Amino acid sequence: MTRPRVVSLVPSATETLFALGVPPVGCTRFCDVADVPTVGGTKTVDVDRVVALAPDLVVVNDEENRLADAEALVARGLSLHSMSPRSVADIGAAVCALAAAIDVAAPAPFDAWDEWVLRTRTLPRLSAFVPIWRRPWMSLAADTYGSSLLAHVGITNIFDAAEERYPEVALAEVAERVPDAVLLPSEPYAFAERHARELRDAVPDAHTTFVDGRDLFWWGIRTPAAAARLQDVR
Numbered sequence: 001m002t003r004p005r006v007v008s009l010v011p012s013a014t015e016t017l018f019a020l021g022v023p024p025v026g027c028t029r030f031c032d033v034a035d036v037p038t039v040g041g042t043k044t045v046d047v048d049r050v051v052a053l054a055p056d057l058v059v060v061n062d063e064e065n066r067l068a069d070a071e072a073l074v075a076r077g078l079s080l081h082s083m084s085p086r087s088v089a090d091i092g093a094a095v096c097a098l099a100a101a102i103d104v105a106a107p108a109p110f111d112a113w114d115e116w117v118l119r120t121r122t123l124p125r126l127s128a129f130v131p132i133w134r135r136p137w138m139s140l141a142a143d144t145y146g147s148s149l150l151a152h153v154g155i156t157n158i159f160d161a162a163e164e165r166y167p168e169v170a171l172a173e174v175a176e177r178v179p180d181a182v183l184l185p186s187e188p189y190a191f192a193e194r195h196a197r198e199l200r201d202a203v204p205d206a207h208t209t210f211v212d213g214r215d216l217f218w219w220g221i222r223t224p225a226a227a228a229r230l231q232d233v234r
Helices: 011-019 047-052 067-075 088-101 110-120 145-152 171-176 193-202 213-217 223-230
Strands: 006-008 057-060 080-082 126-129 155-157 181-185 207-211
Touching (some): 088 145, 145 213, 171 193, 181 213, 213 223
Parallel strands (some): 057 080, 181 207
């Protein structure tokens, strides 16, 4: 059977496509894979380069990619497949839909996702501040995949109730909320030990630890293993 030609404009989808046995013929420079032609960044897509790869399908995300780029690809006659999960609950259906779009079987546990969610969900066990940016400090709210994943493994995000999905925050406000932990992801901002020292000074009672940002923010095939790793965060 001939594999479909797929271009992925989403790092999470690129990783998932490889796991499904259909490596993309093009991806973004943020997708962290070798020997696959790149077509720009997630928000700086080279439409001509995508078209030149003659894909049967282009995988996009409504948060990581620009609407203008998606519309330009459609105008050039390309078919798009959107993967835009907002929570852990959405992942099974998203992976199954992608598998169906490329004509492969969805693997376990994605084909019985609700069962997996119920079996692996953890009761709340600690609260945490999760910065995603600095200057200004920013965090994430409940309506994001990362916050949903934290809740799934028993970690309560102290900015869950924020009105904006990615709120700007002040370290004084973080300290007032008295989190048990500060989780410093490796992306989208590359937090380092100097930032950990700054946060320990601002929130001295919180345990500060580094986590893999891909585990927090890359959804899809990674989700079950990422959840298992995050279960170990104390």
